[in-house]
Amino acid sequence: MRGHQPGDTGANGNLPLELDGFVGRRAELAALARALDSSRLVTVTGPGGIGKSRLAARVTGGGCAPPDGTWRVELAAVRDPEFVDHAVVEALGLTDHTTRSPRETLLAHLAGRRLLLVLDGFEHLVDACADLVVELLGRVPGVSVLAVGRRPLAVSGEQLLALGPLAEDEAVELFRERAGRRGLPVADGARVRELCRRLDGIPLAVELAAGRLGALSPDQLLERLDDRFRLLAGGGRDALPRHRTLRTAIGWSHELCTPEERLLWSRLSVFAGRFDLESAEYVCSGSGLRSDDVLDVLSALLAQSVVAREETATGVRYRMLDTVRAYGAEWLEATGDAVRLRRRHRDWYVGLATWCELDWFSPRQNEVAARIEAELPNLRCALEHCLTEPDGMELARHLAGSLWFCWVGCGRLSEGRHWLERSLEPDPHGEPEAHGEPDPHGQPEPGSGGEHARLKALWVLGYVAILQGDTVPALAALQRCREEAGRASDPTAVAYAEHRTGCLALVSDDMPRAETLLRSALARYEEIGELNSNVLMGQVELAMARAFLGDLPDAVRLCEEVSRVCADHGERWARSYALYVLAYAAWSEGDPARARALLTDCLSCAHAFHDLLGSVLSIELLALVTAAQGDPAEAAVLQGAAAALWPSVGLPLFGSAYYNAPHELCEAMARQRLGDGRYEECVRQGRALGREAAVARALGRARPHAGPPAPRGPVQPAHQVLGTHEPAASPTRKGGETAG
Numbered sequence: 001m002r003g004h005q006p007g008d009t010g011a012n013g014n015l016p017l018e019l020d021g022f023v024g025r026r027a028e029l030a031a032l033a034r035a036l037d038s039s040r041l042v043t044v045t046g047p048g049g050i051g052k053s054r055l056a057a058r059v060t061g062g063g064c065a066p067p068d069g070t071w072r073v074e075l076a077a078v079r080d081p082e083f084v085d086h087a088v089v090e091a092l093g094l095t096d097h098t099t100r101s102p103r104e105t106l107l108a109h110l111a112g113r114r115l116l117l118v119l120d121g122f123e124h125l126v127d128a129c130a131d132l133v134v135e136l137l138g139r140v141p142g143v144s145v146l147a148v149g150r151r152p153l154a155v156s157g158e159q160l161l162a163l164g165p166l167a168e169d170e171a172v173e174l175f176r177e178r179a180g181r182r183g184l185p186v187a188d189g190a191r192v193r194e195l196c197r198r199l200d201g202i203p204l205a206v207e208l209a210a211g212r213l214g215a216l217s218p219d220q221l222l223e224r225l226d227d228r229f230r231l232l233a234g235g236g237r238d239a240l241p242r243h244r245t246l247r248t249a250i251g252w253s254h255e256l257c258t259p260e261e262r263l264l265w266s267r268l269s270v271f272a273g274r275f276d277l278e279s280a281e282y283v284c285s286g287s288g289l290r291s292d293d294v295l296d297v298l299s300a301l302l303a304q305s306v307v308a309r310e311e312t313a314t315g316v317r318y319r320m321l322d323t324v325r326a327y328g329a330e331w332l333e334a335t336g337d338a339v340r341l342r343r344r345h346r347d348w349y350v351g352l353a354t355w356c357e358l359d360w361f362s363p364r365q366n367e368v369a370a371r372i373e374a375e376l377p378n379l380r381c382a383l384e385h386c387l388t389e390p391d392g393m394e395l396a397r398h399l400a401g402s403l404w405f406c407w408v409g410c411g412r413l414s415e416g417r418h419w420l421e422r423s424l425e426p427d428p429h430g431e432p433e434a435h436g437e438p439d440p441h442g443q444p445e446p447g448s449g450g451e452h453a454r455l456k457a458l459w460v461l462g463y464v465a466i467l468q469g470d471t472v473p474a475l476a477a478l479q480r481c482r483e484e485a486g487r488a489s490d491p492t493a494v495a496y497a498e499h500r501t502g503c504l505a506l507v508s509d510d511m512p513r514a515e516t517l518l519r520s521a522l523a524r525y526e527e528i529g530e531l532n533s534n535v536l537m538g539q540v541e542l543a544m545a546r547a548f549l550g551d552l553p554d555a556v557r558l559c560e561e562v563s564r565v566c567a568d569h570g571e572r573w574a575r576s577y578a579l580y581v582l583a584y585a586a587w588s589e590g591d592p593a594r595a596r597a598l599l600t601d602c603l604s605c606a607h608a609f610h611d612l613l614g615s616v617l618s619i620e621l622l623a624l625v626t627a628a629q630g631d632p633a634e635a636a637v638l639q640g641a642a643a644a645l646w647p648s649v650g651l652p653l654f655g656s657a658y659y660n661a662p663h664e665l666c667e668a669m670a671r672q673r674l675g676d677g678r679y680e681e682c683v684r685q686g687r688a689l690g691r692e693a694a695v696a697r698a699l700g701r702a703r704p705h706a707g708p709p710a711p712r713g714p715v716q717p718a719h720q721v722l723g724t725h726e727p728a729a730s731p732t733r734k735g736g737e738t739a740g
Helices: 026-038 052-060 081-091 102-110 123-139 168-181 190-198 203-210 218-232 241-256 259-268 277-284 291-303 322-335 338-360 365-388 393-402 404-409 413-423 451-467 471-488 491-507 511-528 533-548 552-569 573-588 592-608 612-628 632-648 657-674 676-687 691-699 718-722
Strands: 002-004 041-045 070-074 115-120 143-149 159-162 308-312 315-319
Touching: 026 041, 026 052, 026 159, 041 052, 052 070, 052 115, 052 143, 070 081, 081 102, 081 123, 081 413, 102 123, 115 123, 123 143, 168 190, 168 203, 190 218, 203 241, 218 241, 241 322, 259 277, 259 291, 259 322, 277 291, 277 315, 277 338, 322 338, 338 365, 338 393, 338 404, 365 393, 365 404, 365 413, 393 413, 393 451, 404 413, 404 451, 413 451, 451 471, 451 491, 471 491, 491 511, 491 533, 511 533, 533 552, 533 573, 552 573, 573 592, 573 612, 592 612, 592 691, 612 632, 612 657, 612 691, 632 657, 632 676, 632 691, 657 676
Parallel strands: 041 143, 041 159, 070 115, 115 143
Antiparallel strands: 002 070, 308 315
16 A cells, blocks of 8 residues: 655655556546546546556656645455555555544545545445545545546546557557567567457456467467367356456466466465565465475466566565456365465464564564565454454464554554454354353453463553553453453563553553552563563653653663663664653753754654654654754744644643643743744644654754753753643653554
8 A cells, every 4th residue: 555745756666556668548548637637536447457557557657646645545455344444544654543543534634635545446345435435525625536446436426437458559569568578579460469359458468468478479379369268258148248358368378377387376366465485485385386386386477477576675575466366266265275275374474473573672673664564464364364263363362462563663553453352352253262161251261272362462452552542441451461360370461461551550640650560560571581672661661750750860770771772682662762761861951962863863763663652752852952952943843743743643742741841841932032923833834744744854953053052040951840740641641652
């Protein structure tokens, strides 16, 4: 699910479809451009393989995007209608820590913006997409929608563009261009034209035929295609001719494959979206296909255009067009091997999540975040499979719990809560857990095989709910986890439940209780030998509690220790919050240059992990540092930028007297030096910045203007100002661990 800004050409991965070698469609391109100029909802329809997605990508990638860009949402890999809104939010790069629904987040973000939203591959999600489009068009006047699918949305005001086959000259041009890519020049002869006519000018069919030129001449292709057409001429009379032709062409290409190629084709259909070689080797091997042979067979499918190869941020990945994948899925069902393959797919991604959780606490944290991002469609497929299998609830809890770092560290709180809550529901199949029948609350008895996974899912759910500011469900989940962990004598679960309850106390302004619980949890972690990002965040949270209780030196000591451990292990996410506390201390001690350096590092890391809370906290403190360094106008701009981000985090500045004090100090300094009118103008300028622009603006101030030193004397440092207030909330509001 990708987006691109005005002027993007796809070099940054925002246009995943190949546009080089785009052939023909001049009339259709012009017609689609006219339709987009005259209507806010245009739907391009046609059968699979007709070239709808490429046409849409071509017309929207021409540099004439609306002011706020063109954003493409790939929906082919989305199976659950509930995830349509999530997919759009993800494509727009939005992050929201609140309990707002994705639809509410989307509407709030789009208000006042002018952009084009491309919904690609929606035909299996028509009702959900139609509902979303109706609300968007009705409530956001600046948004237009280009829908791409095999059927209309059937929404009022929809302008349809039915895409037909290529003209004969264009089909021949496409065939020759694709042949030329393989170093096999083909003349524009009668047999080539006859072949393209027999393929009805369907681009996918033409490309599949061109993929066979390494083994067959155009004459041989035509002869074999004639045989295939005659073989299937009597079936599917209710289908449109070009639907039958495409299916015939795909079936013909399938028939020309070796048995191993057909086998791999069908097995690859279990993947949702893109996959890599290692996953294909594990999932698709066995029962007639050795793991060592997968690469060779996959290479053959690549040569025949059945599979496409893509360079991505996580390395080489592969994909099949949805039409080709669906054909393979039918064959997989026919072989009777679908259940086994889906379980192998599930097992691979459960293993991947388990490995990534362990590797999160390592120098490979960035790579883990990128890998999980790339694998989300397949992880969702695995979660859904676990939840629908009679014996899958335990694995669902394990998988949803293991992905805590994705939900928390990579900005997916809402999605994480969805999967965690579903996994903790009573088994819908009524199947017994490992120990026997579940109780009415779905709780296993002590000693059951799934108990550890359940306890982990509970504390992760409590964690996510805290970060969303939803304290009542958080408390309920953590209390259940603590009670059940105590009965089961599970010291790890007890430590995590106590730790998260300490976070809840921090959020609830009970600093003494927060300190007591966090110290106890840290002692438990040390006793059981637990050391990871969660443990280090517990130490940062304790430092926050100590700072609020007035002991800033102790807070600095704790965070310096965290920084040393993080440096030893290559951990960056927890380190960023330690840097935030250290930056706060540096500013309080009158060293704004050091504070800026620490905050720049903190903000860079937080933004890289999509940590919206860490980003906005850094920007807020950078505003104060900027004002202290003599640039009140830029400080006001940064305050405006932060103000625009807070609605996606929660209550601005957490409703905290502690955090309002430095914010108000910054505002007072800026107003005094600028005057009210100029200050408000700068704040409005900052509010107009998007998240990317706001972060770039904050990070771009590596060399601040010369100005008066940090405020001393009459203007008290923030920690003294804060000391005049009753404790209110933690520096991270939602436990200090939110990242997203």
